[in-house]
Amino acid sequence: MILILSLICIIPFLLILSGSFSSNESIVRDGYHLFPTDFSLEGYKMVFKFPTQVLKAYGVTVFTTVVGTALGLFLITMAGFVLQRKDFKYRNAFSFFIYFTTLFGGGLVPWYIMLANYFNLTDTYTVLIFPGLMTPFLIILMKNFIRSAVPDELIESAKIDGANDFRIYFSVVLKLAMPGIATVGLFLALGYWNDWFTSSLFINNPDMYQLQFYLYNTMNTITFIDQMAIGTGITLSQDVPTESTKMAMAIVVTGPILFLYPFVQRYFVKGLTIGAVKG
């Protein structure tokens, strides 16, 4: 049963993989196959023919992922630690405040106006990192995790030994909350790696596109030329990638993040369940 289920999960990925190694003609003519009928590396050659833009986008994504995850982890664990301390007077008020935002959002337009007009974040790297730093869900997850992983008595005894709150945070909480940190870190990293929406809204400079958006935009340009340009009389002088190139791109993009899973996975299940059950 599990075998079948995992096969179902793997097959789409296999299709992409085989597509990336097929010649474009065979895809157009016969469609996709699980194993390439007409083996070809043309797709990958195309991707790396003009690598500057792909590499730039790669750089932006790696940068935002690393910085965003590090900063986000720091802020979220801090928030989680503070919110679960019973001696913090306003913790209920703050918790409610955070929880409330998961129920009611301002919507897209106010969010856009806030970031673009008030913070002036258009075309900055900050805008790619800042909005994703703290997620209510992750804060709550972290709060519950710290509560279950770090007994109050431990904090108390650390206090008696003369540790102040920062020391407790660094030496006790952070060390005991490793599974939680791994889980939240993976969430954050995935979020940053897969993000294309912020680029789409706030970035006008092609050198600052995130990888996902760079690819998404390439695909969209194709759709656009095909559908919109019909009655518009405009001609776009761009080379459009073919099927196999697109598949190769997809592989190049998903590759690195796939390697993150094995490293975090052993913490992952533990962190998620503890956080969830004691919710």
Add this chain to the structure above:
Amino acid sequence: MRMRNKTIRHLSMVLALMLFAGVLAACNNGSGGSAQGSEQGGSSENKGEKVTLQFYMLGDAPKDLPVIESEINKLAEADLNVNVKFNYTSWTDWDQKYKLLLSSGQPIDLIFTADWTFYQSYAKKGAFLPLDELLPKAAPTLKAYVPDDMWNAVKVNEKIYTVPSTWTEYVTEGIAYREDLREKYNLSKPESLETLEAYLEGIKANEPNMIPIADSNANHTHGIRQLTSKLVNTAGQLPYGLDIMYDTPSNITSYWGSAQHLEDLKTYKRWMDKGFFPKNVLNVKDTSNSLLQNGKSAVVLSGENPNKFNADVIKVQSTHPDWKLGYFPYPNAKGFAQPVHPIHNGFAIPRSSKNPEKALAFYEKLVTDKRYNWLTEYGVEGKNFEVQDGYYKMVGDAQTNGFPREGMNGWAWRNPEFMLYDKSFDDVLAIFKELDKMKKPDIFTGFAEDWTPYQAEKAALEQVEKQYLYPLNVGLVEDVEAGLNTFMEKAKQAGLEKIQTEYTKQWQDYLKSAGIQ
């Protein structure tokens, strides 16, 4: 003591992290500064102060845009004491971004408008500044340069909101096909539904590795309808399955569900059975043009306006000089052609603009000053292009040249007096000349549909179309008649009748107000 040292060490770590956050924020301040500078640039009356205009275009920026921008800024600073920042939206979600740009109150000084970017509905909602009083003051040359009837044609609620492009072009479509194969196998010219089918059959029989029709996503239907009926819309894309004939515009009928519709669908089924479409046609994301250019298909039925056809010809000439492409414009079948409406390409000044007069003055330069115009349409002379015997010639090829012809997507500020054409464009101009002979005014583009009364139904109908009509259009449904019935049933459930009634009402109102019989 030891304890305290550690505390200090940890505290400094926190500090370091905070500093890092501070650096991030500083980065942001640095680049945000220029935008702020433009805001503080001051009122438009004060000509002495330098302002930065925010210029918004659709699409992706060309590689050499920074070079062009600095060249333009040198000129603009000397002439008008302004700087311009060219912004591009990218084709991803451009419509959503366009909406956000116009509704957020972000300072924007010039933005591209067209009928297909919903110029009229934005103008009606008050997104743009009326230009009637501004034009003679800020841009008298431009005001005089654009003919009066064009200014009148772009008016919304009696006010001018956009500067139209004066270059007359045709975006009417046609059939692009492989002429060399036609000659080789002695096939008929695809100039009617019958000859088209015969041509496709010939290709399939003689070139078994080709898939004759390049159109994916069921687009070919638009082409076929233009070939067989005299629809009011140039591109043959009337929404919601309606039929409006050019000669009797007030008489609206439903094409969906009609006997003609069934017959067309049966044709597509036959075509699929004969192998004119690829099996996974609904998932093919390659453009029809690239399929034609690569020799995988022989015919493009939809979207081939003279411009695009010319682009195909150029591409094919460079990659396969032994091929030949043929073109049959649909107006030849219909008996009339409609040139583009003046609102088709233009520039407006959004209400959020801080410097409307300077923006208009700059736009005037863009259109009427040859230096500005050439820089933004063709790039730097000698570096990006050369003029040879009065023709445009690209330096290098599309990969190495950072600014191809009209690389900035500057369709709106084309000036016929300065325009340079590629030598091959002579063919397009020849087509235009032919179409000029059967010119009839465009009565469709002036109409602005307001779908707020049936927004939900419209969205539902789009889903139904994708699910039930697209497979019919490419002949993937075994029983065509039953398939059409299912589609009609689902469409009615989605609210087709309500949409059609409301659309018809709006159309009739428009005809009355525009005085069209």
